[in-house]
Amino acid sequence: MIPDWMKDVDASPCKCSATRHGKKGFVGKTIDGIFGFLEEAFVSETYSKKNGLLQSLDARAKLVSILAVIFATSMIGDLRILIFVYLLTLLFSFLSQIPVLFFIKRVWLFIPVFAGIIALPMIFNIFIPGDPLLPVLTLGPGAHLGPFSLPEDIYITSQGVNAAIIFTVRVAACVSAVVLLFLTTPQQILFKSLRTVGVPKIYVLTLEMAYRYIFLLMDLIREMYIAKKARTIRARGMLEEQKWVGGRMGYTLIRSIDMSEKVHMAMMSRGFSGEVKIMQEFKMQSRDYAAGAMAISLGVVLVLISHGVLRV
């Protein structure tokens, strides 16, 4: 029996990384990236073991519910409903004992980079013509940028702003839902639950194994880069360094194929015949069915309202 104190999970995310040393070259960045990855994996593991609302649901019900919400969100064009869905994800993160601030940061961390670049130009009348909201500058007639001709006046349009906000909030709501899913579900259970949406057993096993070996390969890479860092006095020429990275990638590739042979033999010697069996350790309770049904009907209702079929 494992004593209780050993089962306790340190729920607060920790900073594992201790790689602050001056200017970072490609070596430092790689090592940082790997530590960042490990930290993120660790953090989501700790949240998935907390005692919250979403953690207590059956993984299959949760997967289906979150997928229903995401698919519904991708079909909604009404800003108020999108904001409602986004607020709903915040509420669920709170009920699942994920600090809401951490959750918001986690979601918005990578939204600005992509969605922002796309959404920002949308507000100008160059892309979406509409009613002027705020004039920016006057170019005069015949202005053009490369092959594109520009309008005489450039201004921010209300339609453009509206479209940009809808676009960004939709991305935010979808990303929040996925983040909720993986923050509240332990990986191996999440993979197993993919069976419910029709992923064949053999790929569920492949996913599980791939996930495990990612950590092994990450460790291999970290060791190579740290070994290089430890032995480097002065950086060599760019091409030499690039050659080194290429070689290490090739080595990792050969190692992983080689390892797959060994893993295969080890599996065979333990009775693996190519047929995949997966342990079923799920228990659906009535509340899981209720949660799934609620999420699906919520999705349907929101889509119907957004398309004007239902009126509130």
Place this chain on the structure above:
Amino acid sequence: MHIPDGYLGPYTYIAMWIIMIPIWYYAGKKLSTELRSKQVPLLALAAAFSFVIMMFNVPIPGGSTGHAVGGAIIGIVLGPWAAIIAISVALVLQALMFGDGGITAIAANCFNMAVVMPFVAYYVYRAISANTEITSSRRVIASAVAGWLSLTTAAAFTGFEFGIQPLLHHTAEGVPLYMPYSLNVTVPAMILEHVLGFGILEALVTALIFAYIQRTDTTILYGEKIAAQKKSKKSATIA
């Protein structure tokens, strides 16, 4: 190039799912007869490699760093069909574990990076290297061109998927609901970015990895395995 949720409208992503499901099914069937019990460990390790290849930072001119996508070298080494599954698994992992790439867009992402990239790379590599010696430098060049062209093609497909959004989805007033830019913006933007930037890095990395494999262990290459199998079959029929 990972498309997040909310960029593509339902028509596009559902169409991509309909395209991808038979491709996955066929690739799975083909691999299970070719690899049998080896399938799971090989694909799992290959998927793990496809995942970690993005962790390798490569120094690029200007003191900055970048990373490769890796679809090309995986296509060349494992063969295009195994690459489809391996890269798809890696993409699903990224979407589910880190929110990198959307759930609705999984099929679109897999099509661009797990189907277009390895297939273009493998056949370009085969066409250019022709019947040269396995250690010839022509094969290194072939792999570089394969890396460059495959990434650019994948980018063009991504640009096309973005560009058809305003045509398919807009409100009654013509305000777009998803990706707002039309084809004449998205396709040139994606292609230019990859022809001059990321494509060159991908070419360099593909060539460097290929050159390393040439020097150390060429038996892992898919093309070589196929050739060896054909030879052994021929000699068996002669005997």
